[in-house]
Amino acid sequence: MEKDRHTQETSCRRDAGRSSSFRAHLPEIVDQIVRSCENRQCCHHTAYEPIPSRESVIEIVEGLRDVIFPGYFNRNRMDPVNLKYMLGQSVSGLYDMLAEQICRSIRHDCFRYEKPCMKCEEQGQEIALALFRSVPDIQAMLSADVAAAYEGDPAAASEDEIIFSYPGIFAIMVYRVAHRLFEFEVPLLPRIMTEYAHSITGIDIHPGAEIGTRFVIDHGTGVVIGETTVIGHNVRVYQGVTLGALSLPKDAGERLRGKKRHPTIEDDVIIYSGATILGGDTVIGRRCVIGGNVWLTASIPPDTRVLMEPPKLVYR
DSSP: OHHHHHHHHHHHHHHHHHHHHHHTTHHHHHHHHHHHHHTTOSOOOOOSSOOOOHHHHHHHHHHHHHHHSTTTSOSSOOOTTTHHHHHHHHHHHHHHHHHHHHHHHHHHHHHHTTOOOOOHHHHHHHHHHHHHHTHHHHHHHHHHHHHHHHHTOTTOOOHHHHHHHOHHHHHHHHHHHHHHHHHTTOOSHHHHHHHHHHHHHSOEEOTTOEEOSSOEEESOTTOEEOTTOEEOSSOEEETTOEEEOOOOOTTHHHHSTTSOOSOEEOTTOEEOTTOEEEOTTOEEOTTOEEOTTOEEOSOBOTTOEEOOOOOOOOOO
16 A cells, blocks of 8 residues: 555656646747747737727627616616616716727727827717717617517517517627717727627627618528628518628728628518528619528519529438
8 A cells, every 4th residue: 555655656746747847848939929929920919009808898798788778687676766876877887998998999090000190088088978879879779679579570478588588689789889889980899899799699790781770680590791781671681691792802802892792681671591692782672572592693673572492302
């Protein structure tokens, strides 16, 4: 027994020594990584000026959801007596966080791309105020989105259930906030916001898209809505729908940036699951119905139904 214990202790010391010999290589490896960054062989942002914080942006998104849908997601009880106090506390803290992140985003572009002074801190404060002033408008649009989702979904027990649990409503809420910041020409933050929603819902909406009221994403997983997409009012899309661009050349980033590349969907259109609609010149007219798995790269006139022919099934 004593001999076994001695053998085990000796083995442990030997293993610990081997571990130290491996770790001794780490300083040399760190030096190699630093040299790689100095030689511009890696993407890095090591500067004295702080850049936007993704964690802070996510915290802002979650906090704005509490403000936009008061009482649904707040940890503390909210009632008519403390509503003003609770909202005031939330808005005050979020305003400071948002103003700072906007300032960091604008200043990042100033330093990174050597732009003239853009009064970053002043812009951060002004844009944060403008966003909070627009919260009632955002609430009204989302209220219409929730109502449309409830009216068209027999599986929904209530509008409360939709607000609490439907990923489409969360993705649309984040989009509507991010789109407002996109309109204010805030860099970085809008895309961070919508990609956060994308990561937890599977719904990818670029903040530059223009989307009307009473917009519904049913189920939602795999929905993609590109930057220059224009969507009218009272439109419903199902899971797996892509509103995208046609095949792009290798230098598309320079040649096509800012140009219309994604389709226009007019009012009262329904697009069923798996449909793909591509191209900046493609217009889907009012009241059209696009069936599941349809692939479109050309415009469709109003009041048209586009359906796939039933596939031939083989039973063995």
